[in-house]
Amino acid sequence: MTQTSSSTQMYSEIILDYYRHPRNFGTISKPDASSHEVNPLCGDEVTVQLKIKGGKVEKIKFNGKGCAISQASTSMLCEHIEGKKLEEVVKMSKEEALELLGINLSPMRLKCALLGFKAAKLAAFKYLGVNEK
Amino acid sequence: MAKNVNNNYNYKSDFPILNQKIRGKPLVYLDSASTSQKPANVIASEKEFYEHYNANIHRGVHYLSEKATQMYEDAREKTAKFVEAKSEEIVFVRGATEGINLIAATFGEQNVKSGDTILITEMEHHSNLVPWQQLAARKKAKLEFVEINTDGTLNLNDAAAKLEKQPAIFSFTHVSNVLGTINPVEKLTKMAKKRGVSVVLDAAQSAPHLPLNFATIGADFAAFSGHKMLSPTGIGAVYGKREHLENMPPYQTGGHMIKTVTKQTATWNDVPWKFEAGTSNIAGAVGLGAAIEYLEKIGMKKVERYNAELVSYCLEELQKLPFVTIYGPLENRCGVVSFNVGDMHSHDVSSILDEEGIAIRSGHHCCQPLMETLGVTATCRASFHIYNTMEDVDKLVNGLKKCKKVFKL
Numbered sequence: 001m002t003q004t005s006s007s008t009q010m011y012s013e014i015i016l017d018y019y020r021h022p023r024n025f026g027t028i029s030k031p032d033a034s035s036h037e038v039n040p041l042c043g044d045e046v047t048v049q050l051k052i053k054g055g056k057v058e059k060i061k062f063n064g065k066g067c068a069i070s071q072a073s074t075s076m077l078c079e080h081i082e083g084k085k086l087e088e089v090v091k092m093s094k095e096e097a098l099e100l101l102g103i104n105l106s107p108m109r110l111k112c113a114l115l116g117f118k119a120a121k122l123a124a125f126k127y128l129g130v131n132e133k
Numbered sequence: 134m135a136k137n138v139n140n141n142y143n144y145k146s147d148f149p150i151l152n153q154k155i156r157g158k159p160l161v162y163l164d165s166a167s168t169s170q171k172p173a174n175v176i177a178s179e180k181e182f183y184e185h186y187n188a189n190i191h192r193g194v195h196y197l198s199e200k201a202t203q204m205y206e207d208a209r210e211k212t213a214k215f216v217e218a219k220s221e222e223i224v225f226v227r228g229a230t231e232g233i234n235l236i237a238a239t240f241g242e243q244n245v246k247s248g249d250t251i252l253i254t255e256m257e258h259h260s261n262l263v264p265w266q267q268l269a270a271r272k273k274a275k276l277e278f279v280e281i282n283t284d285g286t287l288n289l290n291d292a293a294a295k296l297e298k299q300p301a302i303f304s305f306t307h308v309s310n311v312l313g314t315i316n317p318v319e320k321l322t323k324m325a326k327k328r329g330v331s332v333v334l335d336a337a338q339s340a341p342h343l344p345l346n347f348a349t350i351g352a353d354f355a356a357f358s359g360h361k362m363l364s365p366t367g368i369g370a371v372y373g374k375r376e377h378l379e380n381m382p383p384y385q386t387g388g389h390m391i392k393t394v395t396k397q398t399a400t401w402n403d404v405p406w407k408f409e410a411g412t413s414n415i416a417g418a419v420g421l422g423a424a425i426e427y428l429e430k431i432g433m434k435k436v437e438r439y440n441a442e443l444v445s446y447c448l449e450e451l452q453k454l455p456f457v458t459i460y461g462p463l464e465n466r467c468g469v470v471s472f473n474v475g476d477m478h479s480h481d482v483s484s485i486l487d488e489e490g491i492a493i494r495s496g497h498h499c500c501q502p503l504m505e506t507l508g509v510t511a512t513c514r515a516s517f518h519i520y521n522t523m524e525d526v527d528k529l530v531n532g533l534k535k536c537k538k539v540f541k542l
């Protein structure tokens with residue numbers, strides 16, 4: 001892969017579109033679970049909120065601020081998760097989340113790409129933890 | 134295009150690290166405000182110290198210990214001369230952060246009382262904010278901020294009004310690491326002194342570029358880091374007026390900083406050693422001495438002038454790009470140029486520039502409250518030192534044009 005092709009690949013049409021027009025962006029007024037994640041290295045922040053019904057993610061929203069990679073990946077992830085069973089969400093692997101983005105990233109940028117994933121998974125864990133007690 | 138590069142200013146070859154390619158492109162290092170690169174003589178000085186003179190200082194009477202002590206104290210002398218202070222007013226520390234913590238934990242602890250105010254500014258680095266915030270919390274004192282104007286300069290009327298209320302301490306940065314603003318130090322210090330307010334100066338971003346004269350500035354304390362001024366990491370200095378240093382309690386206690394110790398009591402060493410507990414970064418101090426020698430050989434006036442030329446050329450060129458927003462004043466500015474590119478996040482800009490071998494900083498630059506004031510979450514920052522050239526600025530501009538293309542701005 002040449003150097004020039006990589007930023008064009010990293011910032012594909014699709015990723016830019018998700019960055020500028022994020023799907024599932026916003027807040028849920030009374031979420032059943034939520035989690036706020038910060039990348040202390042760069043200050044990127046994301047909050048993921050879930051509405052749960054019958055063990056399924058009925059609704060998922062995120063908000064925050066950060067780079068195109070963190071915002072687009074979180075948006076794609078939310079779309080992917082909506083409608084899924086909580087069991088599936090907590091079992092979801094990093095690789096699955098990264099596959100949604102479909103690009104190669106340096107270790108520093110991987111943190112950006114996984115910020116929303118971390119938040120969504122933690123929110124799901126919190127919900128199960130609270131409700132299984 | 135680049136103005137003719139003046140050969141008088143061709144210092145790049147003195148810095149071994151710059152002679153390399155990053156991702157196939159010659160390295161363009163524009164992150165000196167975070168840490169500067171080191172000239173060959175500084176690297177050699179540390180190597181020479183370890184190969185020929187390494188021993189612990191002050192205690193030994195053997196040849197190497199005496200030699201190492203002399204080298205360490207020579208470095209202090211050079212540092213003192215560099216800022217027009219006396220040797221006994223210079224305490225070696227790890228850097229500006231440790232320096233400000235030292236001042237807050239000793240002088241601050243002693244002089245700030247419940248109900249007092251500590252005054253800083255809206256443009257402070259976290260290192261000149263959190264130590265005061267925590268001291269204020271311990272003392273039940275209040276932390277106040279001098280506001281900045283929309284052009285990124287300090288609001289001097291607000292400073293005057295807040296100094297009028299006689300805060301216990303006024304601590305401010307000489308040069309902003311985000312806005313590049315050069316604050317009128319002598320004026321601000323005079324205003325404070327007239328009200329009997331103690332002044333602490335964060336000189337982390339000014340020591341690398343400006344001739345400093347702490348005697349005429351008149352601040353009670355100052356702190357700076359060697360690593361931003363061509364020296365190794367892990368060494369910096371606190372300047373303190375002698376009468377303060379004499380009256381302050383020690384910062385840390387233990388070896389080196391004592392005169393006598395009994396089972397139940399201890400007495401302190403003379404200043405400045407009273408504040409240098411434990412074994413210091415001896416090789417680092419030697420390296421700082423070598424960095425100062427290097428800078429003084431060029432001459433700080435020339436360092437200042439060249440930096441001003443680089444910064445104004447960069448500002449000129451960035452102003453030609455309609456998709457770039459610049460932060461901070463367009464004049465009287467030092468070291469750094471902060472900006473944003475369209476609706477891009479600074480990390481994305483930095484990623485794309487990195488592919489071109491260009492290193493800039495992105496993020497909040499340890500100034501989160503300032504970012505809030507500016508109404509942004511992050512900025513890009515290009516910063517310069519003596520080894521940068523006008524061509525580096527041109528490469529940055531080309532890189533930003535590439536950002537525009539990739540993000541379809």
Ligand SMILES: Cc1ncc(COP(=O)(O)O)c(C=O)c1O
Pocket residue numbers: 166167227228229230231258260261306308309310335337338358360499
């Ligand atoms: C204005 C200012 N103050 C303080 C510091 C802290 O310096 P150090 O990290 O070397 O202690 C910095 C470093 O970025 C700075 O820019």
